[in-house]
Amino acid sequence: MARQSTLTDAPFALREGVVSMRPFTRRDAASADYLRWMNDPQVTRTIGRFDYLLPVSRTKLKQYFEDIDADTTVFLAILAPTTRGGLPRFVGTLKIYDLDPLARRASLGIMVGERKAWGRGIATASIRAACRYVFEVLGFGKVTAGYLSTNGGMHQAFRRNGFRTEGVLRKQVFFAGKLVDHVMVCKFANGKQRA
Numbered sequence: 001m002a003r004q005s006t007l008t009d010a011p012f013a014l015r016e017g018v019v020s021m022r023p024f025t026r027r028d029a030a031s032a033d034y035l036r037w038m039n040d041p042q043v044t045r046t047i048g049r050f051d052y053l054l055p056v057s058r059t060k061l062k063q064y065f066e067d068i069d070a071d072t073t074v075f076l077a078i079l080a081p082t083t084r085g086g087l088p089r090f091v092g093t094l095k096i097y098d099l100d101p102l103a104r105r106a107s108l109g110i111m112v113g114e115r116k117a118w119g120r121g122i123a124t125a126s127i128r129a130a131c132r133y134v135f136e137v138l139g140f141g142k143v144t145a146g147y148l149s150t151n152g153g154m155h156q157a158f159r160r161n162g163f164r165t166e167g168v169l170r171k172q173v174f175f176a177g178k179l180v181d182h183v184m185v186c187k188f189a190n191g192k193q194r195a
């Protein structure tokens with residue numbers, strides 16, 4: 001049974017403006033929204049997982065959740081309004097993974113699955129809240145992430161949060177009929193580009 005990270009046993013919520021995040025639950029894994037997003041090629045084509053380009057079953061999604069390594073991962077549901085002044089609803093996921101307490105480092109992955117919520121600053125705010133959590137609550141010193149070089153939204157959201165490129169894996173991922181670069185970015189707690 002999936003559980004939250006041993007580093008973060010207590011239930012919690014992170015907030016940044018109108019965006020909040022709380023632990024992803026088994027109910028989220030079985031939800032119609034999550035199933036719809038994970039079967040929407042516009043959403044899944046940039047996550048770098050070729051197995052999610054095929055139809056994905058609810059069973060596979062539930063198993064993905066159950067298989068999460070709770071010692072190294074904090075998997076969060078993103079809640080935000082999809083219209084101006086609307087009520088917050090489940091719109092995506094943010095994963096803080098590869099938690100490494102010795103190196104004091106973690107990685108981030110994000111998906112805003114609800115397409116009508118795109119372009120409202122949700123990814124930017126979620127990344128900001130996640131960084132604050134990693135730096136201020138966990139006390140880590142570095143956050144890393146990666147995205148396809150063709151993913152303009154991710155590029156901007158990480159730049160806006162002070163991430164800088166630390167490497168490019170050239171022609172690393174097959175995307176839209178060709179091989180594209182995978183950009184590795186990072187941010188340090190001290191705001192400098194070194195530990």
Ligand SMILES: CC(C)(COP(=O)(O)OP(=O)(O)OC[C@H]1O[C@@H](n2cnc3c(N)ncnc32)[C@H](O)[C@@H]1OP(=O)(O)O)[C@@H](O)C(=O)NCCC(=O)NCCS
Pocket residue numbers: 042043044046047110111112113117118119120121122123124125146147148151152153154156157160
């Ligand atoms: C990429 C993604 C996370 C962006 O989420 P979002 O909530 O729409 O992002 P934001 O609204 O915070 O936008 C961030 C910036 O990127 C810009 N942007 C958004 N989509 C863009 C695009 N397709 N091309 C260029 N810039 C884009 C925004 O204008 C904004 O720039 P600004 O701060 O200068 O105004 C979302 O589209 C998504 O989840 N896509 C599918 C899954 C995915 O690619 N996940 C990331 C895998 S690494």
